[in-house]
Amino acid sequence: MSRSTRATLALTAAGLTFDVVTYDYDPDADRIGMQAAEAIGASPSIVLKTLMAEVDGKPVCVVVPSDREVSMKKLAAAFGGKAANMMKPAMAEKATGFVVGGISPFGQKKAVPTVFEIEAMAHDRVYMNGGQRGLQVRLAPADAVKAAKAITAPVVA
Structure with missing residues (x-):
């Protein structure tokens, strides 16, 4: 497994400053x-999951704790839109x-508006995908928001 991906290169x-953590990815995992x-x-x-969605038909990226679900209503509101759905x-x-x-x-190949769940900001360090299956990066959530040029908002149900 390569520890150098477009994501780690961008960081x-x-x-x-970030750490790279590898693990055995299970392609059959439900979540x-x-x-x-x-x-x-x-x-x-x-451990934050990265999801791709659309708000009013335009692509967006949403990053939330892996044990939480996105509220489509809150996601749309975060970007000033009317409706959201998963891509x-x-x-x-x-x-x-x-x-x-x-x-x-x-x-990402083309940067899109990105939102991080505000709850994630309460932690010193968070994990998120580093650009390939089985690779996580660990960093300060404020640094992650900065790197992704993201906003923060309450977007979980």
Whole structure:
């Protein structure tokens, strides 16, 4: 497994400090973020999952704790929109250049508006996908928001 991905290169280029953590990715897991949390021995509240959605038909990225679900109403509101829905996996892969299970908010093929769940900001360090299956990056949530040029908002149900 390569520890150098478009995501880790983007973090390095931004001058941020982060750790890389690898784990055995389970392609049959029902909930990828929860499986990652268990595999690395971290609380699901600090292992963030990266999801791709659409608000009023435009792509957005949403990052939330792996044990929480996105509220479509709150997601739409975070971007000043009326309606939100999850992006189909094939569209998410095409939009980001990453495969499902390896989608990161950093180094996406084309940057899209990104929101981090505000609850994630309460932690010293969080984990999120580093751009490939079985690879997590660990960093300060404020640094993650900065690197992704994201906003923070309450977006979980």
